[in-house]
Amino acid sequence: MRDSNKNNLFEAGNVYKVISGVVRISKLLPDGRRQISSFHTAGDMFGFEADELHNASAEAVTPVKVIAYKWQSLLDSTRSASVVRDLLNLTMVGLRQTQEHLLLLGRKNALERVAAFLLDMAKRTRTGSVIELAMARHDIADYLGLTLETVSRMFAELKDQGAIKLEGARRVHLLDTERLTAMSA
Amino acid sequence: MRDSNKNNLFEAGNVYKVISGVVRISKLLPDGRRQISSFHTAGDMFGFEADELHNASAEAVTPVKVIAYKWQSLLDSTRSASVVRDLLNLTMVGLRQTQEHLLLLGRKNALERVAAFLLDMAKRTRTGSVIELAMARHDIADYLGLTLETVSRMFAELKDQGAIKLEGARRVHLLDTERLTAMSA
DNA sequence: CGCTGTTTTGATTTAATTCAAGCATAGTGG
DNA sequence: CCACTATGCTTGAATTAAATCAAAACAGCG
Numbered sequence A, B: 001m002r003d004s005n006k007n008n009l010f011e012a013g014n015v016y017k018v019i020s021g022v023v024r025i026s027k028l029l030p031d032g033r034r035q036i037s038s039f040h041t042a043g044d045m046f047g048f049e050a051d052e053l054h055n056a057s058a059e060a061v062t063p064v065k066v067i068a069y070k071w072q073s074l075l076d077s078t079r080s081a082s083v084v085r086d087l088l089n090l091t092m093v094g095l096r097q098t099q100e101h102l103l104l105l106g107r108k109n110a111l112e113r114v115a116a117f118l119l120d121m122a123k124r125t126r127t128g129s130v131i132e133l134a135m136a137r138h139d140i141a142d143y144l145g146l147t148l149e150t151v152s153r154m155f156a157e158l159k160d161q162g163a164i165k166l167e168g169a170r171r172v173h174l175l176d177t178e179r180l181t182a183m184s185a
Numbered sequence C: 001c002g003c004t005g006t007t008t009t010g011a012t013t014t015a016a017t018t019c020a021a022g023c024a025t026a027g028t029g030g
Numbered sequence D: 001c002c003a004c005t006a007t008g009c010t011t012g013a014a015t016t017a018a019a020t021c022a023a024a025a026c027a028g029c030g
Helices: A071-076 A080-107 A110-125 A137-144 A148-160 A177-183 B071-076 B080-107 B110-125 B137-144 B148-160 B177-183
Strands: A002-004 A014-020 A023-028 A034-040 A057-060 A064-070 A130-132 A164-167 A171-174 B002-004 B014-020 B023-028 B034-040 B057-060 B064-070 B130-132 B164-167 B171-174
Touching (some): A023 B080, A034 A080, A034 A137, A034 B080, A064 A071, A071 A080, A080 A110, A080 B023, A080 B034, A110 A130, A110 A177, B014 B071, B034 B080, B034 B137, B071 B080, B080 B110, B110 B130, B110 B137, B148 B164
Antiparallel strands (some): A014 A064, A023 A034, A023 A057, A130 A171, A164 A171, B002 B064, B014 B064, B023 B034, B130 B171, B164 B171
16 A cells, blocks of 8 residues: 555556545646546546556545555456456446546536536535535646636536535535536536 | 447447447437547447446447447356456557547647547558548537537648648548647647 | 538637636745 | 735636538539
8 A cells, every 4th residue: 555645656557446535647738738537536446547658647636545456466366357357347437437528528518517527526425415625626627628717617607506605615515416417418 | 240320239238349330439418419439440349338327329320340249248258267358458448548538628629639530540540641531520520529610620721731631521631640740739 | 413411611609718816725934 | 823925716808719600512312
């Protein structure tokens, strides 16, 4: 197990399980534009995207504890067969989530994206209708394919409409999940 | 093997291999907005995204021949272990490609998207620098998160810049791959 | 040759970005 | 304990890239 808030968590050839904290997976364009493909929280596994050529990076959004599994040792283990089947399942789930995110980035407007994001976060954390955002507006923007200003404006819009309440910038009360769901398109 | 140009190719519980033709995988929003997550051509496998709940659909862009493999029988086979490992690899490759596409949808402008699309198509087909587009502008638009008009304008722009030449709407000569590559990111 | 669906091109509108201040909040040291 | 600073967030005004609306040009195909 590894206790870290350093920059790049990954080495290709490993798969990771998050014990606590939040990790973001992202890719950069040469000029610095960034797209975050996913956030991972306690219990999630990641690292299926890593390979030698492709340069995705994994970074800690908050201080993080992760377990690193060596790819090689997973394949060699006596239970290898069922382990590989589990890994396949996890990767397939990841693929589905990523395709859902494609739909968001390709076809949803700013308000729909933010509404969908909040609902997704609420689903993960299971702390009722109050969510604690671990990441900055800038990270949310890079996840949703928007600018941080637009994200901020959409939060304000949702607040004005009475769908959410903000306690500081990071704690969000979902007041009307019904409506958020409808808005998330 | 299945010879088809009908609408939805998939049943969950199957994985498919394309023998010939082109398949598109897409998701719809309730109001009809569509995002195509991938096109699959001869040799490609697809179906890793399918499950009971999630509604992705696979459709033939051209008349298609595919082989359907029953998930169950793949797992039961005597060579199951290596088969599952192969499926895991394919799914991981799919995940990487999908994340690359997230970067395109979230952060690239229209010209960059179209340039990247053309290069990607060229890489797949390996017919030198001339590519035959199997799909309509509308499908390209839904893949790139644009409107068909914008796609058309970007083709015109690339033509004006001397990066490509069009022979009708569907055959594209890549005249300056170098520049297209630079433009694509 | 005349349809039908596809693609291109043009004019206008709009959603989101960019640029530019201000405002909060938390942390630091006097 | 309170100024002082750094960092992140919000808000406003102006700009812009892409969407929308609208029409013409272009295939294919019966």
